[in-house]
Amino acid sequence: MSHDADGNDLARVAQADLDAVTRQLGRPARAVLEIAARCPCGCPAVVRTAPRLPAGTPFPTTYYATCPRLTGAISTLESEGVMARMSARLEQDADLAAAYRRAHEAYLADRAELGEVPEIAGVSAGGMPTRVKCLHVLVAHSLAAGPGVNPLGDEALEMLPQWWRGGCCGSDDEGSTR
Structure with a gap:
């Protein structure tokens, strides 16, 4: 696999998508292995990240919401x-x-496909499996995995307004972080 200095998988993620994620986050995209879900406008909404950042730090958040309108909602x-x-x-x-x-x-199974990281073995994200600590992770998981995998992520997703309305979330329109 070909990776850039930030650990992004250039063989699987288009540079335009990495640029969009960088604009959305307001910082360089790190350890992006694929775009796991897109907003209806076509911009990235959720990225799938490596379980270890380029500097070696374990990173348990496999699915990371990037769309500023989605994360705001x-x-x-x-x-x-x-x-x-x-x-x-x-x-x-x-x-x-x-x-x-x-x-x-x-x-955990999705992350294991990407490689074992002993420091975070058995640790998922968002408070799973016993509590709800971060809806961002649960919604990102639901968007990436599809309905029926994460019941509370699905529920939170249903509660959200149509965050994509009013223009592209990756443009210079209102609601963008560009």
């Missing part, structure tokens, strides 16, 4: 207490807890 949900309510439901609903554990296992 998710942040609004977080500020409204959605994570605490979801965590409480996990304690009360055995079926939901079992489905969330399966999401955790799916996340």
Whole structure:
């Protein structure tokens, strides 16, 4: 595989997509292995990242939301207490807890495809499998994996407004970080 200095997989990720992610994040894209999901406007929404950053630091967040409009909408949900309510439901609903554990296992399996990193073995992201710590990770996982894999990610995704409305999230339009 051909990688740039930031660990991005140039064989699988177009330079235009890396440039878009860099604009979205306001910093260089790091360890991007593929675009895992796109906004309806066509810009990257979620990237799949290497489990270890170029400098060697373990990075458990396999699916990372990059679209500023998407992340802003998710942040609004977080500020409204959605994570605490979801965590409480996990304690009360055995079926939901079992489905969330399966999401955790799916996340770990996706990361294992990219290589083993002993420092983060068994650790997924977003609080899985016992609590909800980060809706950004759960929504990113749902967008990348598709419906039915992460029940709480799917639920949060359903709560979001149509963040892509009003123009391309990667352009100079309002809502962009360019």
